Amino acid sequence: xxxxxxxxxxxxxILSIVLTAGCSSKTSAGSASALENIKKAGVLKVGVKSDxxxxxxxxxxxxxxxxxxxxLAYEIAAVIFDCTSTEAKEKKMVEFQGVTAKTRGPLLENGxxxxxxxxxxxxxxRKESYNFSTxxxxxxxxxxxxxxxxxxxxxxxxGEAIGVAQSSTTKDSIDAYIAENNMEITVTYSEYxxxxxxxxxxxxxxxxxxxxxxAILAGYIDDTTQLLPEKxxxxxxxxxxxxxxxxxxxxVNTSIINLRESGKLNExxxxxxxxxxx
Amino acid sequence: MDIIFNKTNLFFMLDGLKLTLxxxxxxxxxxxxxxxxxALIRNYCKGILAPLAKFVTCYVELFRCTPxxxxxxxxxxxxxxxxxxxxxxxxxxxTSAVMTEIIRGGLNSIxxxxxxxxxxxxxxxxxxxxxxxxxxxxxxxxPALLSQVITIIKDTSFFRVIEVAxxxxxxxxxxxxxxxxxxxxxxxxxxxAATYFIICFFLSCMVRGYHKRVTI
Amino acid sequence: MKNLFTLKRWxxxxxxxxxxxxxLWTTLRVSFLGLCFALFLGIVFGLLSTSKNKTARGLARxxxxxxxxxxxxxxxxxxxxxxxYFGVILSPFIIGILAIxxxxxxYIAEVIRTGxxxxxxxxxxxxxxxxxxxxxSMYYVILPQTLKIILPPLANQALNLVKNTSVLAMIxxxxxxxxxxSWATLYDYHAQGYIAAxxxxxxxxxxxxxxxxxxxxxxxxxxxxxxVQNAEAAEV
Numbered sequence: 001x002x003x004x005x006x007x008x009x010x011x012x013x014i015l016s017i018v019l020t021a022g023c024s025s026k027t028s029a030g031s032a033s034a035l036e037n038i039k040k041a042g043v044l045k046v047g048v049k050s051d052x053x054x055x056x057x058x059x060x061x062x063x064x065x066x067x068x069x070x071x072l073a074y075e076i077a078a079v080i081f082d083c084t085s086t087e088a089k090e091k092k093m094v095e096f097q098g099v100t101a102k103t104r105g106p107l108l109e110n111g112x113x114x115x116x117x118x119x120x121x122x123x124x125x126r127k128e129s130y131n132f133s134t135x136x137x138x139x140x141x142x143x144x145x146x147x148x149x150x151x152x153x154x155x156x157x158x159g160e161a162i163g164v165a166q167s168s169t170t171k172d173s174i175d176a177y178i179a180e181n182n183m184e185i186t187v188t189y190s191e192y193x194x195x196x197x198x199x200x201x202x203x204x205x206x207x208x209x210x211x212x213x214x215a216i217l218a219g220y221i222d223d224t225t226q227l228l229p230e231k232x233x234x235x236x237x238x239x240x241x242x243x244x245x246x247x248x249x250x251x252v253n254t255s256i257i258n259l260r261e262s263g264k265l266n267e268x269x270x271x272x273x274x275x276x277x278x
Numbered sequence: 279m280d281i282i283f284n285k286t287n288l289f290f291m292l293d294g295l296k297l298t299l300x301x302x303x304x305x306x307x308x309x310x311x312x313x314x315x316x317a318l319i320r321n322y323c324k325g326i327l328a329p330l331a332k333f334v335t336c337y338v339e340l341f342r343c344t345p346x347x348x349x350x351x352x353x354x355x356x357x358x359x360x361x362x363x364x365x366x367x368x369x370x371x372x373t374s375a376v377m378t379e380i381i382r383g384g385l386n387s388i389x390x391x392x393x394x395x396x397x398x399x400x401x402x403x404x405x406x407x408x409x410x411x412x413x414x415x416x417x418x419x420x421p422a423l424l425s426q427v428i429t430i431i432k433d434t435s436f437f438r439v440i441e442v443a444x445x446x447x448x449x450x451x452x453x454x455x456x457x458x459x460x461x462x463x464x465x466x467x468x469x470x471a472a473t474y475f476i477i478c479f480f481l482s483c484m485v486r487g488y489h490k491r492v493t494i
Numbered sequence: 495m496k497n498l499f500t501l502k503r504w505x506x507x508x509x510x511x512x513x514x515x516x517x518l519w520t521t522l523r524v525s526f527l528g529l530c531f532a533l534f535l536g537i538v539f540g541l542l543s544t545s546k547n548k549t550a551r552g553l554a555r556x557x558x559x560x561x562x563x564x565x566x567x568x569x570x571x572x573x574x575x576x577x578x579y580f581g582v583i584l585s586p587f588i589i590g591i592l593a594i595x596x597x598x599x600x601y602i603a604e605v606i607r608t609g610x611x612x613x614x615x616x617x618x619x620x621x622x623x624x625x626x627x628x629x630x631s632m633y634y635v636i637l638p639q640t641l642k643i644i645l646p647p648l649a650n651q652a653l654n655l656v657k658n659t660s661v662l663a664m665i666x667x668x669x670x671x672x673x674x675x676s677w678a679t680l681y682d683y684h685a686q687g688y689i690a691a692x693x694x695x696x697x698x699x700x701x702x703x704x705x706x707x708x709x710x711x712x713x714x715x716x717x718x719x720x721x722v723q724n725a726e727a728a729e730v
Contacts, residue, residue: 050441051455060290097360100441105682106355129682167679190666191676193439196454201666203454203463204578222458342653343699344692345660347671352692355684432565439664446567460579467576471564478563 034245038080038114043095046073047113050098051195053219054272055119058098065096068272069117072136075264076115076239079255100194101165105129108242115252119213121169121235131249133256135236136265140277141173142214143228144221149208154178154230158185163198163207166191170211173233195220215274234277287452294448295473297362301444302431305369310423312370313377318407320378321385334378341375347436354440361442365434373430380426384419385411424485428478435474446470498685507686510677517673518694524590524669525656525698531595532655536602541632543607554603561600566661569593574665586667590659598655605647609640646713649706656699670694 038044048056048069056067073096077088088094097113104116108130119139122132143162145151154177164170171189178185190207192198199220202210209228210220213235217227239256241249259265269276319327320334341349346368353368354361388411396406416423435446449470457463543554561569570593577584584592613636621631663671670691678687 051451061286098441098443102679103354103441105679106684109682110356110358112358112360125681166676167682191672192666193664194441194451196451198454200450200454200575203458204575205583206575206578220455224458339700339703340696342703343657343696345657345671345695347660347663348688348691348695351675351678352684352688355688428563432563435565435567436661436664438567446565450571463579464576467568467572471568471572474565474568475560475563479559482559482563 033247034114034242035080035247035251038248042081043093044073044077044080044115045095045097045113046076047097047099047104047107047116047118048073049100049118049216051219052119052216054274055215056096056117057219065098068137068268068274069119070094070096071268071272072239073115073117075259075268076117076252076255079251101168102193104240105167108240111242114241114245114248116240119216119237120240121213122238123169126240129243130240131243131246132238132240133249133253134260135238136256136260137215137237137269137274138234138276139213139215139237140231141170141177141211141233141235142217142231144202144210144217144225145208145228146202146205147224147226151208151228154228155183155185157187157209159187160208161188161190161206162209162211163190163192163201164211165195165198166193168212169233169235170213173235174211177230177232214277231277287456290452291445291449291470294443294445297443298431298434298445299477301362301365301369301434301437301442302427304366305373305430306427308366308370309373309377312374313381314412316374316378317381317385320382322403338375338378341372342379346372346433347439350436350440361440365437365440365442365444369430369433373426376426377423380419380422381415383422384415387418388414420488421485424481424488428481431478431481432474445473503683503686506681506683507677507690513673513677514670514690514694517668517670518698520587520662520668521656521659521670521698524587524594524659524662524667527591528594528598528659529652529655531591532598532602532651535595535599536606539599539603540606540610543603544610545628554607558600558603561597562604566593566597566658567664569597570661570665586662586665589665590662590667590669593661594655594658597658598651601651601654602648605644605651606640609644610636612643613639642713646706646709649702649709653699653702653706656702657695660695 048065048067050056050058050065052067054067056065056069058065071085073094074085074088077093078085081088081093083091083093097107099107099113099116099118101118104118104120105126107113108116116130120126120132122135126132143154143157145157149156151157162174164174171191174187178187190201192201195212195216198207198210198212201207202225210217210225214227214231221227239252241252256265259268316334316337320331320338323331349372350365350368353371354364357364357367359367392410392414393406396410401409434444437444438447438450441447449466453463453466457466539554539557542550543558545551570589573584573589573593574586610632617635617639618631621635622628626634659669660671662669663675666672674687674691674694678684678691
């Protein structure tokens with residue numbers, strides 16, 4: 001009797017911890033108007049990548065974020081706080097938090113960050129959980145392999161392991177690509193939590209290919225690695241916000257549209273040396 | 279060579295080490311305090327307060343039977359906060375369970391005569407605890423406590439999964455992103471292992487030294 | 495959190511039960527084999543650390559100190575991503591057994607060492623005087639007596655070992671933690687995934703925890719002596 005009541009109480013305990021934790025976060029996200037809260041706080045909290053060159057990188061010496069997506073965050077902040085983006089940058093109106101493919105969704109959901117600008121691909125399933133803006137960049141998935149393996153195309157990867165990031169669209173995209181082109185190859189996937197881990201696995205031979213959006217891969221190319229020629233499954237990146245914050249989502253959406261129409265978006269892309277895959 | 283002894287990389291790793299030690303120290307202090315409170319509740323709450331003791335038992339059993347990584351992920355995804363406070367919270371949560379058990383072990387090893395002797399001198403229960411029992415308890419459990427400190431420092435490496443900028447993550451990030459030659463990877467990796475080893479070995483020697491001093 | 499009770503997510507969890515089952519099975523196998531390996535190493539190095547030979551003692555001490563003072567994750571990462579550079583490529587399953595065995599073997603070696611040191615020297619001398627070799631005296635005389643002392647901490651180590659198999663999740667090892675984490679982050683069904691993982695680990699570890707507690711209680715009872723309660727009652 002004692003044993004089973006202990007088990008029961010423990011299960012009750014897990015549930016109660018999870019629920020109470022949930023209650024605290026529920027009240028924070030989606031209360032009042034998110035936009036007003038942000039304006040009151042004077043700071044926009046944005047989740048960005050910290051290891052994607054040209055998009056969003058952390059300078060290990062100064063701990064500053066710089067990249068195309070970081071600039072985009074400043075532009076949005078400028079619209080919210082009604083100033084110029086350079087002012088937003090100087091007055092530090094954006095608080096960046098490094099996220100990975102795994103953490104960006106949950107942090108948005110529990111209200112820790114207001115927006116996610118982190119190479120977040122728009123998919124139908126994800127639209128059920130988050131609000132996405134209109135796409136600001138399109139990229140295709142690529143495959144990074146070791147030069148000394150002499151792979152020439154994806155068919156050489158038959159029976160090999162491909163490294164992908166947890167919670168990314170890459171796995172499904174590769175499967176779809178293989179099915180579409182009726183390739184008779186089978187691949188297995190190893191999921192890791194961050195890109196340096198996948199690169200380490202590639203270097204040590206644990207996985208024979210590192211697959212993720214081409215723009216992210218570009219940061220990991222070095223003397224020993226090369227990209228396979230295949231590029232597929234164009235991915236649209238969008239800025240994500242919490243499902244409840246509809247006013248914020250609208251403002252973000254309008255900002256992107258304005259940036260694109262005024263040509264500023266293209267300017268920013270070229271200044272970082274990026275080209276949208278069409 | 280320039281990658282290994284690159285100032286930026288080394289300082290980046292050092293920042294990680296600072297954060298590791300910070301998390302470890304705060305966790306130790308917090309979990310010891312919480313552990314003492316919970317151990318006292320567990321041992322001495324009878325009658326009306328008995329459910330509290332039951333609660334502590336369930337809490338300890340729960341954290342003894344589930345992996346730490348699970349709690350790190352759960353707390354990160356369900357509790358709002360920036361990475362470092364979350365890490366400290368998660369670490370404190372599961373370390374308190376272990377601390378409670380260690381301190382309970384210490385409390386149980388104090389002979390009953392101590393309580394009786396104190397009562398005969400007119401100490402109240404709380405005074406007895408504070409002036410007589412707890413000091414003896416701590417002297418008895420110092421080896422176990424220090425061992426737990428070592429374990430905490432090593433367990434901070436699990437915060438890798440939630441991207442807390444601690445020592446393991448920063449170092450492995452440098453290795454993964456910047457190293458291409460085998461010798462670079464091995465050297466940096468050796469530095470990481472050696473750093474942990476030096477810190478923990480130092481503490482472990484303290485434990486052995488204490489043991490030698492205390493046991494005749 | 496509003497999705498804690500969404501039926502659709504729990505249905506999805508049930509649909510994915512094969513993944514969780516395979517993860518659980520892997521965890522079970524790694525735990526069992528890892529424990530066997532750790533026990534083996536623990537006994538070997540425990541014996542080495544109490545031998546008269548200085549080199550043997552030094553070897554044992556090095557092993558114990560090295561594996562006790564470096565994080566399990568670092569050791570696992572080395573086996574996973576470091577060994578291939580030396581041409582040694584092992585499957586994550588084997589790496590799990592290896593890393594966990596080596597890590598906990600160090601702790602078990604210490605437990606056994608404490609146990610052996612707790613046996614009075616006279617036992618060893620008497621055994622030797624009767625013609626037992628060192629190993630025979632260990633096997634027939636010393637170790638059986640240490641069992642009572644070392645079983646509680648051993649049970650504790652077994653418990654920690656099962657929990658530590660979750661490190662496989664960080665090297666794509668296909669254990670319970672990896673699969674539940676992977677599933678949970680795939681569609682952001684975190685609550686369901688982690689609660690399932692927590693429950694399964696709890697079911698796995700709770701018997702071990704109870705066993706450890708039982709052993710502790712038994713270790714306090716000295717055979718043949720008057721029980722403490724009886725003694726107190728007798729005084730009154």
